[in-house]
Amino acid sequence: MTNTLKSRQFAAPRLVGTPQLLSRDADTSLVEQIVRSIETRIDDKLLRTGSRMPSIRQYAEFNGVSRFTVVEAYDRLVAKGFLESRRGSGFYVRERSPLITTHQAPQAHQWQPPLIDVVWLVRNMFRQMPNQKKPGTGMLPTEWLDGDLIANALRAISRQNASQLLGYGDPQGFLPLRQQLQLKLAELEIAVTPEQIVTTTGVTQALDIVARHFTQPGDVIFVDDPTWFLMFGSFAALGAKVIGIPRLADGPDIVKLAELAAIHKPKLYVLVSVLHNPTSTSMSAAKAFQTLKIAEEHDFIIVEDDIYCDMHPGSAVQPATRLATLDQLNRVIYLGGFAKTLSANLRVGFIATSHETAQHLADRKMLTTLTTSEIGERVVYKILSEGHYRKHADRLRTKMDIAREKTVRHLVRIGMNVDIAPPAGMFIWVDTGYDTNILAEKAAARGFMLAPGALFSPNQLPSTRMRINVAAMSDPEMWRFLEEECQR
Amino acid sequence: MTNTLKSRQFAAPRLVGTPQLLSRDADTSLVEQIVRSIETRIDDKLLRTGSRMPSIRQYAEFNGVSRFTVVEAYDRLVAKGFLESRRGSGFYVRERSPLITTHQAPQAHQWQPPLIDVVWLVRNMFRQMPNQKKPGTGMLPTEWLDGDLIANALRAISRQNASQLLGYGDPQGFLPLRQQLQLKLAELEIAVTPEQIVTTTGVTQALDIVARHFTQPGDVIFVDDPTWFLMFGSFAALGAKVIGIPRLADGPDIVKLAELAAIHKPKLYVLVSVLHNPTSTSMSAAKAFQTLKIAEEHDFIIVEDDIYCDMHPGSAVQPATRLATLDQLNRVIYLGGFAKTLSANLRVGFIATSHETAQHLADRKMLTTLTTSEIGERVVYKILSEGHYRKHADRLRTKMDIAREKTVRHLVRIGMNVDIAPPAGMFIWVDTGYDTNILAEKAAARGFMLAPGALFSPNQLPSTRMRINVAAMSDPEMWRFLEEECQR
Incomplete structure (x- = not known):
């Protein structure tokens, strides 16, 4: 080892x-x-x-x-x-x-060599460290979130009949929450019944359950390149081979996808259509359609991770096409959650899929964690059903828009290349012009945590890009550091 | 399929x-x-x-x-x-x-054929069904538990600084709870530091993480026979081969264990030392020592599931030897939780192991669920640290003693063989003299859920035994049914 x-x-x-x-x-x-x-x-x-x-x-x-x-x-x-x-x-x-x-x-x-760096970054994200010291974080600062929303919901739950909280609860998840999610998905024009939804311990468990159900050791899983790096460790631990599909500003590189699908015969393609991590770009309708056609031709399942859903202002404001909307959960498994917008600690995520697959995945969930706790699910249900969530998400987006604009201007001013300027979301996939592994190492010595581009790619090759969180760019010392380093 | x-x-x-x-x-x-x-x-x-x-x-x-x-x-x-x-x-x-x-x-x-029956029983356990209709349940009736304890703790947490609940929390689990668990284990003479403890979504996730870390597809895992059946599906899903070690009243059949260990070279042996499920018997000190010696000789790890820990009155009252107490977490991985005595819905379990292994398992946990929610962990911490838990467990045991005595008398009266009469715990592994698969089927037609013996054995062979929960035997109709069936 x-x-x-x-x-x-x-x-x-x-x-x-x-x-x-x-x-x-x-x-x-x-x-x-x-x-x-x-x-x-x-x-x-x-x-x-x-x-x-x-x-x-x-x-x-x-x-x-x-x-x-x-x-x-x-x-x-x-x-x-x-x-x-x-x-x-x-x-x-x-x-x-x-x-x-x-x-x-x-x-x-076998899976450890790529994992260890990922674990390093993930561990650092969990470290108790002021947010302005973590431009690389994938979370919003706690000041941006609403602790009172959670506290009030918890208080209301403590006043309900507490004996409801003594049993295991429903293996598919708290039913009223699943009914609420049905409404949420209907707004995205994805038709589901509560029986098609399984709650999970965040999107992380959703990915784990889906990958365990549909793959065997040695199978190939496609992911976006770049993408959320925890998956590399998670899938590699299952013995799956992870292959990256180059992600362009409007979606996957279709030619490459078709080529690699023919060669590797993947079981799954895990992608983010709307506000992709780390670029915050969204897929075009044409690319979504083409991706689905290739999935059909080569017979693989698409796992659509829509965790950034509510950071997007809606397709009426900006184009946003979800594959699940086109396909209606036939070949697409849709994942969502509330860690980014409400609270990561509630650990509430969900899977929406066909009725048949939902049953299988609920069984898988039972084998791994039995049920998920209803407390977090009741909190989310309350905040969703009472209309607080919508207002909270609106406020977040407005705040993010201001911070994004400011950050982009500042980045350009210090000579960084913001060629992919996203109109929504919390990330900027900036090109520093320097090896960001080295930059991150230097930043760490100064007490800052950056997220170097190499981490986001399954091949882990050095990159000049890094992911910047527009909500965590308020420390002048950090800006000075970037300016110094990038003007050398 | x-x-x-x-x-x-x-x-x-x-x-x-x-x-x-x-x-x-x-x-x-x-x-x-x-x-x-x-x-x-x-x-x-x-x-x-x-x-x-x-x-x-x-x-x-x-x-x-x-x-x-x-x-x-x-x-x-x-x-x-x-x-x-x-x-x-x-x-x-x-x-x-x-x-x-x-x-x-x-x-x-491959793993589905044995799973489906297990899933059937597990699903039935989750069904909203009055407890007196479920003599086969593995849980205490909600009336026996203390909803107010949970509600009060939740209320107190909602009054704390809620921003603590917005982040992911510590991947190893809420530190004050781990400190509290250190004290709890010290009473069992198991010395640990909080760094050696990882919290999990119940013992189920603990078993899943440990099995995933230590086994590869094709590896052999030993379990008690009979034992908690969810493991069969869980381990089979990992591609492991599950082999049962006959469990006698005082622990494993040592001759058989040595024999099978030499043949199969297992990676893990998952066992319950104290108040074993489904027999509610505890291992003798001699058997514990012999088991550890065989584990050393054949170099496998012991996973000691101590979920029934607090249903036992303590080794000062009745003999109870834990392998972790002898071995001090060198070769033994100790699991515990609060689903049985406090609330299943909190989903709070934990792993205690060496410092090194704890780090690896915390990484595994990150890959599968990132963190566990702190809400449940804060609730358990509060109830433990304020001394409520001890009193609550005392009350439970007294109540269980009365119910057990009554149930044993009744079972004997209707002609059932209570050859393994446990002095503590909630289960009786009764011998009905009839194929309990058939008995369970007839009971189901009358609206009762029994737990036939076949389910608890990895080979799933028909058995005349079944598991009875002494806390769920209050329905006279169910007693009439048993009497009728067993006197035919």
Whole structure:
């Protein structure tokens, strides 16, 4: 395992040089704080196997603690197997073998090399870090969302008959929410009954269940290139082969899609039609039609992830064609959720598909998590059914429009190429002109988290593009950093 | 697929003969009610492909509706593809081909034949049906649980800073809950740090994540025989081979375990040490030690599912040895949760394991559901940390003791063999002397859901045993049924 780590070509940003946040008032001793901090860095791969630790003196001076404290911390880390002491040379991060080595057969970890960078970025997204330090984040700042909406709904639910919350609930999901989703989809001209809908723990579980149901190890799954990178790890873990279809501003590269479909005979093509991540572009009607024709010809299923649905102002305002609208859930499986616009923590997503497939997927869901909690589903139901959601989404879009315009202007001013300027959505897929892996590494050293382009592509090749979140671009220091770097 | 259904050897109970619950006051027309009811039965495999429907006249008379109503309902079902009309012979349940047939390659469904019965029982458990009609249920009646505990905790959470609920939360789970679990495990003499704990969507997701991490298709997983049957479908879906280890009153059949381990070289052995499902027996200290020795010798991991932990009065009162207590999470992965004692709907379970494995499993969790919702985890944290949980569990145990004693006496009186009389827990693994598949089928016709023994065994062979829930034995009609059947 450690070997696969070593052989990685892409270097994840390191935070080795930043000072520790040590507190003399904390409940835990300074020694313990240092031990934990170093352990975390090693576990997060920020300190690599074999790398040399700062000397005891360096560490002590840099962090303003006594050398005795550092000696004790290093000693404990040696005892715990995190570090090793090499006579006359100092302390090194140790190659830690898993506790139960024999069970980690090499083929069980085939999927790890591409995963580890993805995991690095995902872990960083979950790190408690101010939003203006994360231009690469895929989420809106919490200040943009509405905590009171959630709190009020929770309070209302706590006043209902609580015995409803004691059982497992419906394996397909809370029925009133599915009825509400039926109405939501009807507005997108997708006709469904509640029986065709299965709720999930976010779109992530939806993708996992669908991929597990329709693929066997060795099968091919097409994804957009670029796209949401968590899928690479998720699908690779199932033993599927992930192949990227170049995504142009108006949808997939159709010639390439037809060519690759003929060669690889994919089982699934997972795509985002409206406000594609990371480009925030939407598919044209013609491309949607052509994509469906190719899917029919080569007999694969399309999984349409519409998580950014409500960041789009609607097809009356801007063109937006969903494949599910054309196909009516015959060959298209439609996924949606509320993590981006309402709250990620509710973990409410859903699948809409044929009646038959919905039954199979509900069974799959039972085998993996039994049911999903109704609490989050009741919260979403309440906010949707009482009309709050629509108003909230309107406000979000207005705010996003202002931030997007400002960000584009600023990016252009500092010399970046905004050739794909999206009229909606939260992302800009900017071309910096520099290798964004290196840029991200430098940014990390300054305390910022960027999302380098390489991560979004299944082949993970270095890229000059990166994804920028228009709602997380308020820190002047970050702008200064970008300006300096890109004018060198 | 339909072929595999036809070739099944075990006949799931049918409800064909029971009258429909039709309402003239309902919002939906009688025709629609009939259509839906028949659709559900077909989907639930209660009406089998190829079976003949009652004639229009029979159906109308039996349900007290006009023949026109039935004609219209049958016609709609024909149009929807659920039924077919055979000239001069009547209506038949149609063989429904999946919408997307080509993608359902036969090997993708290898796991289905055993699954379908399990799914049948699981689906029935989720059916809204009074608890006294479900002696086979694995849950406590909602009246036994404490809805106010949940409601109060939810209310308190809604008053906290709601912005905490907008982000994804910690991929390992809500930290204060993990700290609380550290204390809980310390009482069982299992030493862990919060970093060694990963929360999950119930024990079900914990099992799924662990199995996915440690096995490849073709690998062998040992389970207790009998055991919680959902695992058969879950593991088979991963392509694992599930083999049962005979479970005796004091733990696994050690000779058999050693023998089978040498032959099959399993990757995992999933077992319940304390209050095993369905026998409610606990493992002896000697058996626990022997099991661990065999695990070491043949180098497999033990997954210890301790979901019934708090139904046990504690090792000071009755012997109870956990393998994790002996092994200290070296070779044992410990699973727990609160679905049985607090609320299934919260979907809060957890994994405790080595620091290294916890990191890997947290990554796996990210790939399948990103995070778990913090709401349920905050609810459990509150109830645990404020001391309510302990008192609630004490009350449950007292109530269960009374119900168990009463149930055992009654079972013996009607001539059933209670050879394994557990001193704690909610199940009795009773020997009826009759094939419980047939008994369950007859009970279903009377509106009761039993849990026949065959379901709990990986080989699914007919059995004279069944699992009885002592908390769901209050219906005199059900006792009359058992008495009649078993004295014939």
